[in-house]
Each structure stands twice: as structure tokens, then as C-alpha cells.
Amino acid sequence: MELQHVPHYRPHLHFAPSKNWMNDPNGMVYFAGxxxxxxxxxxxxxxxxxxxxxxxxxxxLIEWEELDIALYPDELGTVFSGSCVVDWENxxxxxxxxxxxxxxxxHHKDGQDGQPPKQSQSIAYSxxxxxxWIKYENNPILTDDTKIDFRDPKVFWNETDxxxxxxxxxxxxxxxxxxxxxxxxxxxxxxxxxxxxxEGVWECPDLFKMAVEPTKEEKWVLLVSIGDNPRYEKGSRTxxxxxxxxxxxxxxxxTHVKWLDHGKDNYAGVSFSDIPKQDGRRIYIGWMSNWRYxxxxxxxxxxxxxxxxxxxxxxxxxxxxxxxxxPVREFDDYVKKVTxxxxxxxxxDQAFTHDIKKPFFEAEFTVSGANPFTITLHHTDxxxxxxxxxxxVLQVDRSQSGDVSFSENFSHIQEVVTSRAxxxxxxxxxxxxxLELFINDGEQALTCLLYPDNxxxxxxxxxxxxxxxxxxxxxx
Ligand code: FRU
Numbered sequence: 001m002e003l004q005h006v007p008h009y010r011p012h013l014h015f016a017p018s019k020n021w022m023n024d025p026n027g028m029v030y031f032a033g034x035x036x037x038x039x040x041x042x043x044x045x046x047x048x049x050x051x052x053x054x055x056x057x058x059x060x061l062i063e064w065e066e067l068d069i070a071l072y073p074d075e076l077g078t079v080f081s082g083s084c085v086v087d088w089e090n091x092x093x094x095x096x097x098x099x100x101x102x103x104x105x106x107h108h109k110d111g112q113d114g115q116p117p118k119q120s121q122s123i124a125y126s127x128x129x130x131x132x133w134i135k136y137e138n139n140p141i142l143t144d145d146t147k148i149d150f151r152d153p154k155v156f157w158n159e160t161d162x163x164x165x166x167x168x169x170x171x172x173x174x175x176x177x178x179x180x181x182x183x184x185x186x187x188x189x190x191x192x193x194x195x196x197x198x199e200g201v202w203e204c205p206d207l208f209k210m211a212v213e214p215t216k217e218e219k220w221v222l223l224v225s226i227g228d229n230p231r232y233e234k235g236s237r238t239x240x241x242x243x244x245x246x247x248x249x250x251x252x253x254x255t256h257v258k259w260l261d262h263g264k265d266n267y268a269g270v271s272f273s274d275i276p277k278q279d280g281r282r283i284y285i286g287w288m289s290n291w292r293y294x295x296x297x298x299x300x301x302x303x304x305x306x307x308x309x310x311x312x313x314x315x316x317x318x319x320x321x322x323x324x325x326x327p328v329r330e331f332d333d334y335v336k337k338v339t340x341x342x343x344x345x346x347x348x349d350q351a352f353t354h355d356i357k358k359p360f361f362e363a364e365f366t367v368s369g370a371n372p373f374t375i376t377l378h379h380t381d382x383x384x385x386x387x388x389x390x391x392x393v394l395q396v397d398r399s400q401s402g403d404v405s406f407s408e409n410f411s412h413i414q415e416v417v418t419s420r421a422x423x424x425x426x427x428x429x430x431x432x433x434x435l436e437l438f439i440n441d442g443e444q445a446l447t448c449l450l451y452p453d454n455x456x457x458x459x460x461x462x463x464x465x466x467x468x469x470x471x472x473x474x475x476x
Contacts, residue, residue, distance in 0.1 A: 019301050176190070264409075310327055367466055395415040403453075
């Protein structure tokens with residue numbers, strides 16, 4: 001039980017701003033050997049406030065260097081969420097002899113004298129690999145006077161039609177627009193009514209195409225985050241749709257809700273733009289928090305961290321196309337296997353315990369048995385995080401995990417119904433203040449924050465009868 005207590009719960013392997021407030025990941029793009037992560041940022045305080053775009057870069061998706069603020073508020077308003085693209089062919093005419101970055105974001109202007117706020121889409125461009133930005137002189141480039149919530153544009157180049165597509169959140173739906181040049185946009189269609197969850201305002205959409213494993217069939221995936229609504233228990237979270245998109249209209253395969261993550265702390269996530277074709281991955285990062293308590297988490301002078309970057313894939317499971325996620329392979333370079341677990345029988349009163357001697361770790365266990373079993377992360381003598389598996393349902397109880405005093409909601413049980421009742425393959429990444437679970441090869445994910453007084457000092461498995469078939473522990 002000696003491990004060092006991490007001051008202010010600062011993570012080792014997750015991106016967090018050096019100081020002050022952060023929310024959504026923005027403008028994630030790969031360009032000239034660098035991954036860019038911009039983020040919603042209030043540089044004056046550790047609570048949400050006037051939004052800027054903070055900026056960090058990485059060459060390996062794990063180690064980030066925070067750079068100067070990229071976008072500042074101006075007379076059109078503060079700078080809400082959005083995306084970045086590389087304008088390879090200079091369709092915008094904003095560049096001269098080499099391709100550059102274009103950021104497409106929402107300008108948010110508070111209303112005066114009781115008037116509603118105004119949200120419109122604007123652009124900025126950079127000719128020096130994102131280090132400095134010029135706002136386009138004719139901003140905004142897209143307005144809609146009928147909509148109050150009109151934000152978070154995600155733009156991509158649609159090869160089939162050789163034009164840009166924008167998906168933007170509009171109330172409880174998303175709108176699609178097209179453009180030849182990133183400057184002039186034409187409305188195409190709207191999607192949302194009667195589909196998926198409408199428990200809150202729709203935010204931060206993303207749209208991309210993926211092959212459905214194990215076939216070569218391609219489908220489009222539409223991610224939509226849903227804002228916090230005090231009437232519902234879960235707070236803010238993210239759903240997704242699978243379907244078809246002809247460059248103009250999105251047609252879903254289903255109307256029921258598919259959640260991207262079953263934990264409380266993964267919101268507003270979107271994917272990188274311009275990952276090279278030879279790489280071909282769809283890489284995603286989410287904001288590891290929940291609007292229900294994001295402003296109150298006990299981290300002090302910095303607030304909020306991102307998930308580990310994850311590779312998304314689409315798999316046909318029992319006739320349904322499901323988004324799977326796993327940490328990007330670059331993560332593997334930061335841990336190495338220290339222990340293998342094989343064929344370990346766990347019987348009543350014989351918990352299997354393993355000490356952890358490093359401040360963060362990754363572990364995976366494949367456990368089976370007809371009886372329920374429990375995997376516990378021990379932080380201190382009285383603080384622990386408990387994962388219980390019974391009849392195919394995995395529950396995570398963080399009510400005794402450390403500081404939970406800042407929100408009554410934080411202690412509620414999180415759960416996920418897995419695809420098998422007799423067996424669970426559970427991969428976990430445990431950092432100073434988070435637990436990310438990847439269930440059955442990433443078929444499902446459950447992401448949650450923790451604020452223990454110590455890192456995890458040991459992990460144990462207990463049951464009346466269960467078998468650990470396989471597993472490993474990896475540490476730095
Ligand atoms: C999502 C969100 C976005 C908005 C931004 C403001 O978390 O509400 O819809 O652009 O945060 O910071």
C-alpha cells in the first residue's frame with residue numbers, strides 16, 4: 001500500500017491541459033507528421049467560461065505537447081466546437097503554393113436583453129502547421145436564423161461526389177450541407193426525428209464510412225452526443241447510428257439507440273481527419289467527463305482529461321453492425337507485460353490478488369464461471385472500485401473509490417449488458433483518476449473517472465467458483 005499519491009489526480013497517460021478548463025476535443029487532424037488535438041478551453045479559470053481553442057500536438061497519439069492557444073473569441077463571439085481538414089487541393093483558394101489547415105467552428109454570441117444566443121459557423125486557416133491562425137474575412141460562412149442550437153460542424157471530403165460535406169448539430173437533429181470550396185455551403189438534408197435518443201440537445205456529430213468486419217460491405221457511422229438533461233439519470237453521453245449516406249441524405253439501419261460507451265465519462269468524442277490512406281484507421285478521442293458534474297470534479301487548477309485515443313471498427317455481431325473500440329496500438333509502447341495469468345481457479349474465500357507497483361497499468365482477464373465474480377481495484381484500505389459480473393451484466397461501483405462528494409450522481413452504479421453470460425474478457429486501463437474498460441475485444445466500452453487517495457495498489461478477483469483462463473498485467 002505504499003505507492004505515491006498523485007497530486008491533484010493528474011493523469012500519466014491521458015491528455016489534460018496544463019492548467020484551467022477543458023471540454024470537447026476539437027479539430028483533430030493529422031498533418032505533416034503531427035496529430036493535432038484542439039480542445040474547448042477557458043484559459044482564465046478551471047470552470048467552463050469564454051471558449052477558446054486550446055492546442056496540443058503529438059507524433060504518437062500518447063505524448064502531447066501543449067502549444068499556444070489557437071483560436072480566440074472575437075466580435076462574432078466565443079469559439080465553440082468544430083473540426084479541421086487539410087485543404088490538399090486548395091479548393092478554398094486560401095493557400096498559395098502548398099496545402100494548409102482549415103478549421104471550421106461555431107461562433108457563439110450571447111444574446112443581449114433576454115434575446116437567445118446566436119450560433120453560426122465560421123472558418124480560420126493556417127499556413128504554418130497550425131501554429132498561427134487567420135480568421136476568414138467573410139465569417140460567418142453559414143447561418144440559420146431559425147435555429148438557436150446550431151453548432152459543432154464536422155467537415156470531410158466526400159470522394160464519391162468530390163465535394164466537402166458538413167454535418168452540424170441543430171436542436172435535436174443534425175443537418176447535412178455540401179460545398180465545393182469550404183466557403184459556400186448548400187443545405188442537403190436533416191436527420192434525427194424519430195430516431196435514437198432525444199433525451200437532450202444533439203451535439204458534436206461525426207460521420208464516416210467503415211467496412212463491416214468480417215465482410216467488405218461498407219456502412220456509414222453517425223456519432224451524436226446528447227447533452228445533459230437533469231430529468232435523466234445518465235447525464236451527457238454519446239449514441240451512434242449505422243446506415244447509408246449518398247452524399248446528401250443519411251438513412252439509418254435502425255431507430256433504436258446504440259450507445260458508444262456505457263460509462264458516464266466519455267462525451268463529445270469525434271474522430272481524426274486526414275489519417276493517411278496507408279494507415280487507414282478511424283481514430284477517436286472523447287472528453288472524459290460528464291456535464292452533470294464536470295465543473296465540480298476535485299482536480300483543482302486543471303480540469304478534465306481526454307480518453308486514450310481509440311481505434312474504432314465496425315463488426316457484424318448477431319446480425320447487427322456494432323462499433324468496437326480498442327486503445328490505439330501506440331499505447332502498447334508505454335507498457336510492457338510483467339505477468340501472465342493462466343488457468344487460475346478462484347474458489348470461495350480464496351481471492352486471487354496481485355500487487356501493482358506502478359502508478360498506472362493495463363490488465364486483461366478472461367474469466368468464466370456460472371457464479372458471479374468480482375474484480376476489485378484496491379486504492380487504500382478503505383477505497384476501492386468494484387466490478388461485478390453476473391448473468392452477463394457487468395456493473396461498476398465507484399461509490400467507495402475515493403472522493404465522490406462533489407456530486408450525488410457520481411456514485412451511481414454504471415452497467416453494461418454484455419453479449420455473453422458465461423464468460424467475460426475484460427481489458428482495463430487504469431490511470432491516476434480513470435478506469436477505461438474494453439469488453440470482449442472492445443465490443444463495448446465503459447469509461448469512468450475515479451478520485452482515489454492513492455493509485456491502485458492491488459487488483460483482486462473473487463468468486464465462489466470461477467476460472468481465469470488467461471490474462472496479463474502490463475506496467476510502464
Ligand atoms: C459539447 C458542447 C458543444 C459546444 C461546446 C461548448 O460538450 O456543449 O455543443 O460547442 O460544448 O463548449
